Amino acid sequence: MLDKKYNFKETEKKWQDAWKQSKIFAFNTQSRLTKYLIDTPPPTISGPSLHTGHLFSYTHIDVIARHYRMSGYEVFFPMGFDNNGLPSGRYVQKKYNLNLNNLSREQFTDKCLEEIKNIQPIYKNLFESLGFSCNMENTYSTIDKNSQKISQQSFIELYNKGEIFRQKSATLWCPECKTAIALSEIETKEKESKMNYIYFGIAGSDEKLEIATTRPELLPACVCVFVNPEDKKHKHLIGKKAITPLFHKEVPILANEEALMDKGTGVVMCCTFGDEADMQWQKTFNLPIIEAITANGRMTDIAGEFAGLKIKEAREKIIEKLKEENILYKQEDITHLVATHERCKCDIEILSKQQWFISILKHQQEIFDAGQKCKWHPESMKKRFLNWVEGLKWDWCISRQNFFGVPFPVWYCAKCGKVHLADIKDLPVDPLKTTPSTPCECGSNEWIPEKDVMDTWATSSLTPLISLNLEFNQGLSGENLPMSLRPNAHDNIRVWDFYTIVKALLHFGKLPWNDVVISGYVVDEKGEKISKSKGNEKMSPQQLVENYSADVARYWASNVSMGHDTIFSLEQLANGSKLVQKIFNASKFVLSFLQDAPKDKPEKMEIMDKWILNELQIAEENFDRYMKEYEIGLALKEIEKLFWNFCDNYIEIAKNRLYKPEIYGEEAKKSAQYSASFVLQAILKYFSIYMPHITEEIYMNSFGQAKKEKSIHTSLYLKQNAVVDQNLFDLGADVVMIVSRIRGEKSQNNLSLKTEVEKLILSGFDEKIKLAEQDIKAVGSVKEIIYQDAKQKNIEVFLKAD
């Protein structure tokens, strides 16, 4: 029996413990069912707790997982933690205010691992308190031994395939984090700056050349000046030499079509450093490379008196000096977009450095095609991916000059410099701690270890294999690919989705998964993404669960249309609370009439009992259609609609027959019992993927108990496999309209709903409406119904005289 009042705190905990104990969500590799494999995003460990966005997006995944489980699939729903690399490292460094110059890589790594150990359980607890049906007993982390092994093996295999190379080339560099970064880690930010107009001299002439620049500190690295060959004002200078101000260096004036006449002054200085276009020109025109900036973001010796200054200081000082010498003739305030590092918001520099790269430019077309083959939900997200692929300009730089991350399995021979890779059987290795077992071909046994670590994404791009390895123990192999589903938010399209597709293609020539579901963000009333740094999170996920229950939090999170942002709303949470209570009340009420309910469909069914089964069928078809498209919110709405129809119309009608078989007959009661039981059960099952606790509580105290089942969540949906009957639909709609009209008449006359109706005249209705006569009479307290022929439907209600 169910309690009088629903106590979510006790009940949710009770079932979470029960699920954990009975391991009902464990994956069975031996199962004969079709597998549904989810590549769950491992949350990044970069803070002490999870935010509303996590609750939101992981709920979506759980709903999908539960849906497939109840649709008869063997669902693989793993959980992992992304904790290698810069995000975790930076968090630990900041939290303990660590100076990395005073720590060894090992010491820092240990500190990171220790912190991760503390945080992971916090994440796990939240996931458990939300009733997620992922396997929490067997999780991975992207820094654990297996992940490192798979990641290093991936490096070795791609290296052997010729897809990985090391070279000194233009590298996106963060001077704050002192590491190389990838294109995907860049965030463009609008910043205020000044456009400086300065004079260059011309060798052997008094003429002056006007040049505009936002980065005068790069002047010492200037190697040439470009003008457009069509530029009438400047073309006579081509071939002459310009003289840089302050540094008085002679540089050639070259013709370059890419120098646009209408931009700036029409004259560009080229510095082969610090700017992507400049580095391109360096290659095209074979210009000398002059390094102006160090890895720490300070000026090199080339800057003379400005050497050693930070970039911004140098800029200010140089501008001052240019002003003093009257070389700067104009200055404008501008705002422009600057490439910054998304982790620290520091301006990106472009330096020339030795780095490891994975070839992606030469595979651009294949990646594009793969993106096209993936099924993106919503479909418009495909364009975003393709758009990104089309815009690729760099190979994938995977080396990072950090401490914390997966090491490269690489040594260099101290004598001949040859690259030596670790044996696959020895993986994972840390080249700082071990050396190769055999000497180099040149005979030397002295090794220089690669000190860099791999980019986080070099490892997280392998989550399909890392997660599958938990159950299938398959290592780096293309078995079980493509997986069924990758769910993540839209910011990850060009990052995680992209890199995962790249790796699966390069290794196996396969897609990593068939479907990608893209979710939006949780935003505040102003439409801004909710995040801790913005301080617009009204309630933490923990508070949400404590104040509203997991089911209600999940209900709110499920109310989405795929790919769109959702506003965090206390109203929706209140709605959820009401719905949960309503489900409890309605179920309790209906169940109280079902002790002697017939198991099989009675021969003779009342018309409105057939009608509600028909309504269920309609809801099911809509539900299935939406779920196929991963529209969990719209699917939920269908079930909600059905549920309210069931409560407000069906139960109200049927309860008279359930209450009083002595008046309406035993057969009419059986008929109602059957429909009420069937529909309630079906509704509970559909609701259970969204609100697993309340539905489990009801189901296991009734239907599930009777059938000796373990849980509603391991049961299958209750399907009728019937055909929708349009006539039944119309007839039911007519009855609902008639009942509504009777209620309205009473309401408008400020009368109680139990007021008797003396006479009801129904004109123009189908003959069959008479089949519902006793139900209409009962629900509306109608004494007499008169039927009339008419062309138009009409309802006349005569209330008892007041």
Next chain:
RNA sequence: GGGAGUUUAGCUCAGUUGGCUAGAGCAUCUGCCUUACAAGCAGAGGGUCAUAGGUUCGAGUCCUAUAACUCCCACCA
């Protein structure tokens, strides 16, 4: 500048392949203790479907243009 999305009731959003009078929830208003539920129930009001053209017997839905907002990319002279 290139790509994408959004624009429907006061608010948040549905609206499949064009098809009766454009829907839901919340909010507002009115009423009702009715034998599950007053944290409930019944009912009502509220929309020039961003704008302007076009296709069509018929357009919220298709086409063209425009505007506003959001996101991604490019733009550091």
